Amino acid sequence: MENMVNVYLFGKKYQVPAGLTIMTAMEYAGYELVRGCGCRNGFCGACATIYRIKGESALHGCLACQTEVQEGMYVATLPFFPLEKKVYDIEEIKPTEQIMMQLYPEIYSCIGCNACTKACTQELNVMQYIAYAQRGEYEKCAEESFDCVMCGVCSSRCPAGISHPQVAMLARRLNGKYIAPECGHLADRVKEIDEGAFNELIESLMQKPIEEMKELYNNRDIEQ
Amino acid sequence: MYKIDKLNELAKIVAEKREANAALEPRRMTAEEKDTLLATFHPDYKQDEFTVLSAGVNKGDKVPTQLAELLQGKSRITAADVDLSAPDYDTDVLIIGGGGAGASAAIEADEAGVKAMIVTKLRIGDANTMMAEGGIQAADKPNDSPAIHYIDAFGGGHFAAKPELVRKLVTKAPEAIQWLNKLGVEFDKEPDGTMVTTHGGGTSRKRMHAAKDYSGAEIMRTLRDEVINRGIPVIDFTAAIEIILDENGKAAGAVLMNIETKELLVARAKTVIIATGGAGRLHYQGFPTSNHYGATADGLILGYRVGARLLYADTLQYHPTGTGYPEQIFGALVTEKVRSLGAKLVNIDGEVFMHPLETRDVTAASIIRECTERNKGVETSLGKAVWLDTPMIEYKHGEGTIEKRIPAMMRMFGKYGIDIRKEPILVYPTLHYQNGGLNISEDCSTDVENLYAAGEVAGGIHGRNRLMGNSLLDVIVFGRNAGIYAAAKAKDTAVPEKLTLDHIERFNKELEESGAASGTASPMLLPHYARRSK
Numbered sequence: 123m124e125n126m127v128n129v130y131l132f133g134k135k136y137q138v139p140a141g142l143t144i145m146t147a148m149e150y151a152g153y154e155l156v157r158g159c160g161c162r163n164g165f166c167g168a169c170a171t172i173y174r175i176k177g178e179s180a181l182h183g184c185l186a187c188q189t190e191v192q193e194g195m196y197v198a199t200l201p202f203f204p205l206e207k208k209v210y211d212i213e214e215i216k217p218t219e220q221i222m223m224q225l226y227p228e229i230y231s232c233i234g235c236n237a238c239t240k241a242c243t244q245e246l247n248v249m250q251y252i253a254y255a256q257r258g259e260y261e262k263c264a265e266e267s268f269d270c271v272m273c274g275v276c277s278s279r280c281p282a283g284i285s286h287p288q289v290a291m292l293a294r295r296l297n298g299k300y301i302a303p304e305c306g307h308l309a310d311r312v313k314e315i316d317e318g319a320f321n322e323l324i325e326s327l328m329q330k331p332i333e334e335m336k337e338l339y340n341n342r343d344i345e346q
Numbered sequence: 347m348y349k350i351d352k353l354n355e356l357a358k359i360v361a362e363k364r365e366a367n368a369a370l371e372p373r374r375m376t377a378e379e380k381d382t383l384l385a386t387f388h389p390d391y392k393q394d395e396f397t398v399l400s401a402g403v404n405k406g407d408k409v410p411t412q413l414a415e416l417l418q419g420k421s422r423i424t425a426a427d428v429d430l431s432a433p434d435y436d437t438d439v440l441i442i443g444g445g446g447a448g449a450s451a452a453i454e455a456d457e458a459g460v461k462a463m464i465v466t467k468l469r470i471g472d473a474n475t476m477m478a479e480g481g482i483q484a485a486d487k488p489n490d491s492p493a494i495h496y497i498d499a500f501g502g503g504h505f506a507a508k509p510e511l512v513r514k515l516v517t518k519a520p521e522a523i524q525w526l527n528k529l530g531v532e533f534d535k536e537p538d539g540t541m542v543t544t545h546g547g548g549t550s551r552k553r554m555h556a557a558k559d560y561s562g563a564e565i566m567r568t569l570r571d572e573v574i575n576r577g578i579p580v581i582d583f584t585a586a587i588e589i590i591l592d593e594n595g596k597a598a599g600a601v602l603m604n605i606e607t608k609e610l611l612v613a614r615a616k617t618v619i620i621a622t623g624g625a626g627r628l629h630y631q632g633f634p635t636s637n638h639y640g641a642t643a644d645g646l647i648l649g650y651r652v653g654a655r656l657l658y659a660d661t662l663q664y665h666p667t668g669t670g671y672p673e674q675i676f677g678a679l680v681t682e683k684v685r686s687l688g689a690k691l692v693n694i695d696g697e698v699f700m701h702p703l704e705t706r707d708v709t710a711a712s713i714i715r716e717c718t719e720r721n722k723g724v725e726t727s728l729g730k731a732v733w734l735d736t737p738m739i740e741y742k743h744g745e746g747t748i749e750k751r752i753p754a755m756m757r758m759f760g761k762y763g764i765d766i767r768k769e770p771i772l773v774y775p776t777l778h779y780q781n782g783g784l785n786i787s788e789d790c791s792t793d794v795e796n797l798y799a800a801g802e803v804a805g806g807i808h809g810r811n812r813l814m815g816n817s818l819l820d821v822i823v824f825g826r827n828a829g830i831y832a833a834a835k836a837k838d839t840a841v842p843e844k845l846t847l848d849h850i851e852r853f854n855k856e857l858e859e860s861g862a863a864s865g866t867a868s869p870m871l872l873p874h875y876a877r878r879s880k
Contacts, residue, residue: 143674146875154876156583156605160472161638163678164758165563168472188761190674209575212530244757264532269560269753272567291571295530298568302532303539311486311520320517323493327500328509339501340377344550345489 127193130176144171144186144197158201164188167273170200170243183241183275203274205285210292217296219258226289229256231282238276238286244269248276248286255289261301263293347763353671353772356694356724360733360770363696368738370690372701380708387711387718389775390661390810395631400862402650402853403793409659412628413643417650418857419868422587423610425847428601430590433614433845435581437463438836439829440600440615442586442645445473446562446818447801448621449569450825451832452578458833462578465613467585467605467640467871471570474623474638474779474802475821478562479681479754480546481554482822483815484519487543490551492516499816502548502705503781503809506658510788511807515816515823522822523555531568532557534751544686546814547666548705554815559681559752562818584611585644585871589618589652589797590845597652597797598842605871614845616836617796619828620645624780624802625662627873633777634677636665644869645803649784652849654792657805658782663812666691666709668776670724670731672762677776682706682814683752684734688742692733692770693722699732707811710775717774724772731772740767779817781808790828796835800828 125140129147138147145159160168169186176194186199208225215221222229229252238248247266254263267290276286314320327335348354375383385391397414399405409417439455441448444466455462464470485495495516500507523541527533534542534556543552557564573580583605590599590612599614622645626637635641646656667680685691685702691709693699693716700712713732717723723730736755740747748756748767759766783805790798801821808816857863 141673146674149875150877152876152878154872154874155639156872159639160468161477163477163636163675164754165477165560166472166638168469188674188758190762207571207574209577211575212572268532268558268564269757271563291567294532294564295568295571297530298532299528299530303535303537305486305527305533305535305539305541307488307540308484308486308520308524308527312524315492315517315520320492323491324496324513324517327493327496328513332505335497335500335505336377339497339505342494342497342501342550344374345545345552 127191129191130196132198133196138191140191142191144189144191145169147191158186158199162187165271167271168201170203170273170275171197172200172275173197183243185243185273200275200278203278205274205277205288207285207288212295212299217260217300222255222258225292228282228284229289232284233282235281237279241275241279243273243275244271246270251290252284252286255293260293260296263290264297267293349763357769359696360692360735364735364738364741367690367692367698367735368741370698372698374701375704375708383711383715384707387714388707389631389664392631396660400860401856403653403655404659407659410628410630410662412630413625413646413659415864415866416643416647416868416870418862418864419866420863421651421850421854422603422867423601425850428610428612430612430845430847433599434611435463435613437461437613437615439617439619439832440465440613441619441621442600443621443623443801444470444580445621445623445801446475446566446569446821447825447828449573450822451619451621451800451829452573453569453576454826454829455833456576456578458830460833460836463581463613464573464578465581465584465586465602467583469582470573470580471566472638472640473566474641475562475818476566477636477638477679478818479559479679480683480686481556481561481815482523482818483546483549483553483813484523484555484819485516485551485553486520486523486541487551487553490553492519494551495519495553498548498550499813500809502813503811506809508806514788514827515807515820518823519819522819526565526568526822529568529572531565534558544683545703546682546686547703547709548813554686556683559683559754565818586648587869588847588850589648590847591652591849592842593844593846596795598845601847614842616839616841617798617832619798619800619832620649620784620803621799621801621825621828622803626777630662630777633664633775634668635777636668636677636679637777640872642870642873644871645799646783647869649792649797649799651853652794652797654794654797655785656782657785658810659805661781661810662777663706663779663781664710664775665778666706666713666775667734667773670772670774671726671728673728674762675758676728678758679776679778680734680755680771680773681752684736684739684755687739687747687751689734689736689738692735694724695722705811705813713775726772729774731774733770734773735770736766737768737770779812781810781812789831790824791831796839798828798832800824
């Protein structure tokens with residue numbers, strides 16, 4: 123007999139084998155998922171979930187695909203949460219403090235309750251990255267928020283109505299485009315290709331008989 | 347710590363031999379050794395797992411049995427179910443699929459000034475692109491060149507790729523990185539802007555660009571953000587279930603189904619791009635998969651039914667390092683970057699049994715041999731597996747390397763009590779990638795006029811095996827390419843006058859006559875994981 127645990131899916135009790143994730147427990151219970159299921163590997167944020175263990179006060183945020191079921195778990199999935207995303211032209215905006223004030227002014231209403239950080243499914247320091255965004259420190263905001271999967275659980279807990287993942291998204295794009303150092307060798311290579319520097323060489327490879335290509339491939343130098 | 351004592355005991359053997367193993371530079375296999383290994387142990391060579399198609403444009407070709415069932419399956423509709431005279435959507439370029447290729451195509455089509463629209467059965471960004479961890483290749487360093495990249499990719503794919511597609515892949519690679527970077531995608535860089543690059547299996551230069559081990563996620567979320575900024579319509583939770591043709595047999599739209607309400611809708615378009623991704627959720631040969639929930643080969647079915655040929659549909663990629671244990675993440679991807687950073691593959695006796703950076707097909711076959719013929723695998727409740735000695739990374743490069751370079755891996759195993767900085771992990775091949783797909787030309791056009799394909803659903807770019815980092819590259823290069831060419835074609839194309847679904851009846855008839863009709867409703871749309879037998 124398998125070791126079974128009791129979980130409450132949207133309040134209804136099911137017995138499922140211990141060791142399942144919340145997602146596979148739902149499937150074990152008979153749910154054919156359409157919403158709230160994405161990559162099933164912790165990268166896409168589709169399966170944001172809130173749970174509480176019966177008898178405890180703490181409320182937890184998690185990804186259903188990455189969280190093992192526990193005895194007495196009350197589960198509510200959050201397959202969609204209305205985040206506010208502002209539209210902008212990445213070519214027009216600049217990484218100034220003003221841009222956050224203009225697009226996401228609500229971040230300055232943060233009351234410092236830290237509920238976002240406590241709820242984060244990726245264990246990120248969400249309140250800290252919002253603080254960096256407030257100060258226009260986009261490089262730090264980008265780094266601190268890097269592992270965000272944009273599931274939205276943080277925002278569901280925010281009394282100030284902040285859409286944290288969208289703030290972080292903007293900071294990362296600003297950092298990637300404007301703040302991080304430019305790559306010289308990349309620009310050089312694009313220029314060489316545009317000038318046709320490799321055309322002849324590649325054309326000659328395309329014409330070679332397979333046996334010659336095998337020779338080339340099997341005897342090529344491999345960088346250590 | 348592993349919850350099973352035996353595994354902790356066995357992990358100690360790996361730890362004891364770590365110093366000696368780290369110093370080893372294992373020999374690479376010869377071409378002959380690789381050929382024999384593949385023929386004996388690679389799943390692509392198991393003939394009884396394939397079925398020869400009896401109907402359609404690839405009649406006589408073999409494909410995985412589960413795919414044959416869908417290709418020779420039954421349309422979800424008949425022509426009478428929809429009113430083609432009153433389309434619900436009208437657009438220039440219809441893009442089916444909201445992953446990396448679809449989003450890139452949409453951005454380029456929009457840039458070209460035509461009306462683009464994305465339909466996706468889940469959400470935009472719910473795609474294998476989001477899950478790509480290790481990186482993206484581009485020959486942009488002084489010691490490298492697109493020609494060397496060409497040799498690596500063409501040879502790694504067993505000399506079977508279409509040369510003109512490989513040329514496009516490698517010569518457009520640096521520009522693809524630059525395009526992403528200008529959109530705001532972050533890449534790992536040195537303080538002076540030099541890209542931090544590593545090897546992948548089968549690369550002869552270090553040209554793997556990454557954004558930690560969230561490379562695909564960083565790219566996908568940025569593309570998604572850009573699609574929304576541009577106001578490109580995204581119709582989510584809506585699957586394409588049939589391609590619509592015009593009276594001349596050219597693609598002219600698609601029948602869509604809201605997958606929640608099952609409502610049928612008609613989209614009319616001047617050109618159509620299929621960018622639906624792969625097929626891991628068909629679980630060929632019973633393998634677990636690293637793929638997205640929606641990876642069910644839909645695009646192959648859509649294209650095949652209207653006469654688009656498949657190329658190399660019989661070749662799949664089993665990523666050598668799927669998670670072998672614990673069960674909650676069984677089959678989940680352990681990025682190749684773990685090996686790029688120096689972790690070696692080790693058997694139950696603590697022996698390094700191969701060079702860790704052979705190509706994926708060779709590495710997968712070698713792990714399968716270790717676990718079968720040689721009987722040197724580690725037994726778990728889920729089957730056999732081999733060790734991937736992750737602590738070797740910090741032994742070589744110092745403490746903190748794992749958290750900085752592969753944080754997603756550390757988190758994924760950490761949730762189950764396994765600290766990959768201190769303990770080796772168990773891996774076994776997992777179904778990862780569809781090497782073949784819809785046959786395309788250099789402009790991403792298929793055999794059906796005005797029908798294009800890009801991304802994992804397309805075939806011919808990687809031959810019979812794909813290198814790490816060439817798939818993220820492929821979705822960007824060919825996604826953009828499809829967007830550019832489909833937009834240009836749309837400009838020269840009038841709004842299709844007469845839409846038809848005659849192909850459904852025609853294909854049904856051919857199936858019936860061939861005796862191969864499976865009767866299975868296809869495309870599959872989503873896998874069926876709900877437990878039904880109580």
